[in-house]
Amino acid sequence: xxxxxxxxxxPELYVAAIRLYDLGYRKEAVYWFYTAQYRGRQFGILxxxxxMGSIGSPGFELLQAQNxxxxxxxxxxxGYAFGDTDGLVxxxxxxxxxxxxxxxxxxxYPNVTFRSKSEWESANTDLADGMGKLISTLKEKKDDIRxxxxxxxxxxxxxxxxxxxxxxx
Numbered sequence: 574x575x576x577x578x579x580x581x582x583x584p585e586l587y588v589a590a591i592r593l594y595d596l597g598y599r600k601e602a603v604y605w606f607y608t609a610q611y612r613g614r615q616f617g618i619l620x621x622x623x624x625m626g627s628i629g630s631p632g633f634e635l636l637q638a639q640n641x642x643x644x645x646x647x648x649x650x651x652g653y654a655f656g657d658t659d660g661l662v663x664x665x666x667x668x669x670x671x672x673x674x675x676x677x678x679x680x681x682y683p684n685v686t687f688r689s690k691s692e693w694e695s696a697n698t699d700l701a702d703g704m705g706k707l708i709s710t711l712k713e714k715k716d717d718i719r720x721x722x723x724x725x726x727x728x729x730x731x732x733x734x735x736x737x738x739x740x741x742x
Contacts, residue, residue: 591646611668615697619688622636652727655718658712
């Protein structure tokens with residue numbers, strides 16, 4: 574999958590993140606998850622929603638998949654990831670940097686109608702720049718995040734999880 578990284582769809586990245594997480598490669602899963610999340614959001618903002626169709630249409634189904642994956646997987650991977658805010662900052666910064674290079678979404682999602690390519694660059698720049706807000710929050714509210722995690726029992730639930738390093742990384 575790493576060989577075909579630029580062509581991977583966000584659902585493929587989400588599924589890989591889930592699998593990596595389940596196999597104990599949790600830090601790597603966080604990276605795959607945040608990459609999937611970025612690409613899913615990018616898909617959503619560049620999709621021509623007036624031409625996406627409805628149930629059964631690729632554009633509609635993929636947009637729903639983005640929301641479903643985030644809702645279902647997010648609590649687990651974020652539950653783990655937010656236990657190490659410094660590490661999460663590094664992941665988000667990496668995804669932000671890598672995602673500034675725009676990929677050809679039309680070849681990745683051939684049966685979907687996107688907005689005009691002339692809009693892609695600025696929309697993607699806005700999306701990548703928006704990640705700066707998360708990075709700032711993680712840095713500035715680190716102690717508050719930890720305190721809330723402890724109060725809500727999230728820290729206890731996820732702090733015992735181990736991580737295996739992925740070979741070749």
